[in-house]
Amino acid sequence: MVQNRSLPRRHSLIAVVLVARLRPGPRLIFHYPPSPQRRPREDDWPEHSKYDSEPDPDAVDLPSSLTQSARDVQGISPTGTTDADNEENATGTLLGYSEDTLQKLLAPGCWADRKKFEVCLNGLTFVGHPVWAAQDGSWSRKHAHDDAGTKQESTPKTLGTSAASGSDTSVPTSPEPISMFNVVFVLDSARSNDNQQLASDLYNHVARKLSKALHYFQRQSQYVGLQTTTLLHLTAKARQDGASLAKLNVQAVDRSELAWVLKELYEKISIGEIAGIRLSGMEMSLQKPQVAPPERQDESELGPHSGLLLLQNKAALLLELTHADASPLVMFIQGHTPTKSMQKQSAKLGIPLDEVLGLARHLIKWRKARAIKPLHPRNTYVIGREAPFEQLQTYYIDDYSKRFPLLPSLPQILKVLNGKPIKWGALIMSSDHRTPYMSIxxxxxxxxxVEQLKTYGWLQAP
Structure with a gap:
């Protein structure tokens, strides 16, 4: 599998927090990272610098490229403290607020049971989906609080997995009695131009689905209670031993499956990737929908005349499709080519257009493909604005040479495309070379x- 190795854009997600209500009251059970930081906005991208090429015949003479900045930007919290200060005060404060304040704020009353929880506080947005137990302490869905009065949804069939199959042997057998839990995602509002949409996407596609899964396992085997007991035990022992918060987080992630899940969610979603997690033996994937930048909006909208570009090779994709119900998708992948539109793919495979578009959208949703304009040798392609030249020498040249060993090298191809724009077909030496050059x-x-160079015109009616 070839991963997208381009530099990720920083996300405004800065922390994931687990809060639960115990008998004494609300408690902040775990958060990741250990010392969340609010970075300055100018840290979004590395600095640009001149592309330095050696006087080699295969070298690419390009104007500029993205390079990693040597500047080390230190994180700044709302209170203006440094990382060292946060480490020293980590047991009492989080994001510039006392833990006592946050745990009360993030553990709302039963009026918020299984509803969207969103609070904005001094540039921070807290998003979660709190879940409460019934008044008798049970976790059945067939109950309603006096002040909730909302209709409950049925348990998703996709969560019907044995809760005991993946239990961690380090989890205590006697769970801590809890009456509610809330997994909260903390966003830095100042780092997003559309914070409301971002919070909504994070809630609908991550927080809500995660809470439903945790509720299911809590009802089946007191999963959240057991994990809470483990984390509280580790926290108490770390404070007794005087261990640092960083060391406590390492131990928590190592011994608690739920802590590992929160860590995985933060690390993947914060850079826009899919988080593959495991809850008590059940595997699930969570992601925030991708939003195409304005310059690629026309390509991101999939339609009958759109093309589809697979982001993994066909063999790797087909290995993941072992289920019998995946046969239409298998047929679609096997017959796919990025040079044909969805309409032509439908006619070629004998599959209705609506089904072809549905299969394509499924692959796009799970980051296995990308909507494009169909590739054609008569199209003109030029050096792309997001070309990852900072990894040209370290990764792409070797990867390209393994895929196309008998064809012109990657630097040679890029050098030609960096000159006067020409049609791609001008590089194809003969009809026998058409297929490998279209693969390139x-x-x-x-x-x-590279990206397609387009010409737009307009007509004015007399």
Whole structure:
């Protein structure tokens, strides 16, 4: 599997927090990272610098590229403290507020049971989906609080997995009695131009689905209670031993499956990737929907005349599709080519257009493909604005040479495309070379080394 190795854009997600209500009251059970920081906005991208090429015949003469900045930007919290200060005060404060304040804020009353929880506080947005137990302490869905009065949803069939199959042997057998839990995602509102949409996407596609799964396992085996007991025990022992918060987090992630899940969610979603997690033996994937930048909005909208570019090779994708119900998708992948539109793919495979578009959207949703304009040798392609030249020498040259060993090297191809714009077909030496050269084009478009040069015109009616 070839991963997208381009530099990720920083996300405004800065922390994931687990809060639960115990008999004494609300408690902040766990948070990741150990010392969340609010970074300055100018840290979003590395600095640009001149692309330095050696006087080699295969070298690419390009104007500029993204390079990693040597500047080390230190995180700043709302109170203006440094990382060291946060480490020293980590047992009492979080994001500039006392833990006592946050745990009361993030553990709302039963009026918020299984509803969207969103609070904005001094540039921070807290998003969660709190879940309460019934008044008799049970976790059945067939109950309603006096002040909730909302209709409960049925348990998703996809969560019907044995809760005991993946239990951690380090989890205590006697769970801590809890009456509610809330997994809260903390966003830095100042780092997003559309914070409301971002919070909504995070709630609908991550927080809500995660809470439903945790509720299911809590009802089946007191899963959240057991994990809470483990984390509280580790926290008490760390404070007794005088261990640092960083060491406590390492131990928590190692011994608590739920802590590992929160860590995985933060690390993947904060860079826009899919988080593959495991809850008590059940595997699930969570992600925030991708939003195409304005310059690629026309390509991101999949339609009958759109093309589809696979982001993994067909063999790797087919290995993941072992279920019998995946046969239409298998047929679609096997017959796929990025040079044909969805309408032509439908006619070629004998599958209705609506089904072809549905299969394509499924692959796009799970980051296995990308909507594009169909590739064609008569199209003109130029160096892309997001070309990952900072990884050209370290990764892409070797990867390209393994895929296309008998064809011109990647630097040679890029050098030609960096000159006067020409049609891609001008590089194809003969009809026998058409297929491999179109595969090269697909590789270049996949990794954003090139993009199609388009000409727009307008007509004014007399």
């Amino acid at each position: 084009l697909a590789y270049l478009v996949q990794h954003r080394f």
